[in-house]
Structures are given as structure tokens and as C-alpha cells.
Amino acid sequence: MIYRTIIVQAIHGKRGVIMEMKEKKHNIKCNxxxxxxxxxxxxxxxxxIATEISRQTLHRLDNxxxxxxxxxxxxxxCNFFKCEITDLFEIEKQ
Structure with missing residues (x-):
């Protein structure tokens, strides 16, 4: 997955807050x-814990x-969920 970083400025009261948002460059969805x-x-x-996959890796996939x-x-x-790769990922239509 490749992201393009977009910087957005949000106004909270009198202070400006810089927020960084990432825009997806792919249409692959993880289920x-x-x-x-x-x-x-x-x-x-x-x-x-059950799969011995890091939380960071799972979090990134989930998000x-x-x-x-x-x-x-x-x-x-795939072994843990007893599923095929196509059950885990799909390509979203635009």
C-alpha cells in the first residue's frame, strides 16, 4: 500500500492545529x-496472541x-481463520 500524505489545517478556537491525513493509493480492502x-x-x-503476529502489523492491516x-x-x-486469501482481501470497485 502506498500513501500520499496530505497536510490539513484545522482551526480549534484561536489556535491552528496541523493534522496529517493519509490518502490511500490502492483499492485493496482487508476483511x-x-x-x-x-x-x-x-x-x-x-x-x-493467538497468531503470534505483532499488534502493529494487525493494526496496520485492520486500518x-x-x-x-x-x-x-x-x-x-489464513490458517487461523481457516480461510482463503480471497476471504481476507478484496479489491474494491470505484
Whole structure:
């Protein structure tokens, strides 16, 4: 996943606050949260412990912030959820 950084200025009272927003450059959606729901996994932390995948990696996948995925991570998730790669990822139509 490649992101382009966009800087936005928001006004809060008299002070200006600089916020950084990231715009996606791809249309790949990770269905991690849906699979977690179906398998009664309550949190990223719980999934991290069960799969031995770092919370940071899972968080990035869940939030669409991942630039890529290791094959080992992909295999662990598919084995854990007993699913195919196409169940985990999909290409969103624009």
C-alpha cells in the first residue's frame, strides 16, 4: 500500500492545529475485522496472541495502513481463520 500524505489545517478556537491525513493509493480492502467478528475474536491484541503476529502489523492491516504483507503473516492468518486469501482481501470497485 502506498500513501500520499496530505497536510490539513484545522482551526480549534484561536489556535491552528496541523493534522496529517493519509490518502490511500490502492483499492485493496482487508476483511480482518469481519473475520474477527465471525470467529469471536474481540480485539487485535487477542488475535496477536493467538497468531503470534505483532499488534502493529494487525493494526496496520485492520486500518488499511499496511504497505504490504509478509507471506508468513498471510499464511498464519489464513490458517487461523481457516480461510482463503480471497476471504481476507478484496479489491474494491470505484
Amino acid at each position: 480482518l475485522r469481519d473475520l474477527m467478528w465471525e470467529n469471536r475474536i474481540a480485539s487485535i491484541n487477542q488475535l496477536s 488499511g495502513e499496511a504497505a504490504g504483507i509478509q507471506l508468513e503473516t498471510l499464511e498464519k492468518l
